[in-house]
Amino acid sequence: MQNLDILLIFARVAEMSSFTRAAETLGIQKGRVSMVIRELERDLGVALLHRTTRSVQLTEDGRAFYSRARDLLADVEELRSMFANRGAPLRGRLRVDMPTELARSIVVPALPQLMAAHPELELELSSTDRRVDLVQEGFDCVVRLGPIGDETLVARPLGKLRMINAASPGYLARYGVPHTLDDLRSQGHRMIHYAPTLGAKLAGWEYPTGDGYAVLALPGAMQVNNVQTYHAAGLAGIGLIQAGYSGLAHYVERGALVEVLPDLRPKPLDASLVVAHRRNLSQRVRAFMSWIETVLEPYFD
Secondary structure, three states, rough: OHHHEEEEEEEHHHHHHHHHHHHHHOOOOOHHHHHHHHHHHHOOOOEEEEEEOEEEEOOHHHHHHHHHHHHHHHHHHHHHHHOOOOOOOOOEEEEEEEEEHHHHHHHHHHHHHHHOOOOOOEEEEHHHOOOOOOOOOOOOOOEEEOOOOOOOOOOEEEEEEOEEEEEEEEHHHHOOOOOOOHHHOOOOOOOOOOOOOOOOOOOEEEEEOOOEEEEEEOEEEEEEHHHHOOOOOOOOOOOOEEEEEHHHHHHHHHHOEEEEEEEEOOOOEEEEEEOOOOOOOOOOHHHHHHHHHHHHHHEOO
């Protein structure tokens, strides 16, 4: 292959299962993608893709070719960055996904520093609380909180995000400030339950014990399935919340929320940078991992 762009275009079509989506993520015309694939199949003498009106799927030959092409592209990226000046500006596209609240409260406010240091970096930032598919959706890396839940992915630990217990001043004025677990019961406290799926089994109030963490059954004021709504309910004084300090810091600093039971904080939340393949750590991904670790460090336990 004289031009590695051919392999890149083919790999993106294979990953996205779509000529249109591949063209969009690469910033080129769909017609160019179609022409490149046709010429590649003609040169190789085999069909690499099954085309239908609804989707594009790899043939058996296509799967074998994609596996080798992906490794070759990773080798080229690694070779290009092997002797690169680590202080040199980053160039090219970096597509990242992370939880919405983390992006809003911590990462986006810090981005001007990264963009000033690397003005030629083309950052595509997705923020969603669902588990995206790194390969199908074309992400270079994602920041995930909690368990990874997929053994085929490669996770690089960033740290453990501090969790706190909090309530609004108005709520504490009505129910009192708890200092012990017994106070949570005797003062009649209520918590706001968070679950990604409404109607799911509720976890309760988490607290540390001598050999780990336990859960106290506490009445619920309401149940929500969105982190921003969870914070808003706490700010409104509806109940107690347990959440990451990174998303609550500005509320605590200005007095809109008050930390309670600081000696009984919930278990810290694992933060990881996740890639789809062990050789996907390009210079851009490595630099982003180092940068975001620094940004999140004040919120690690």
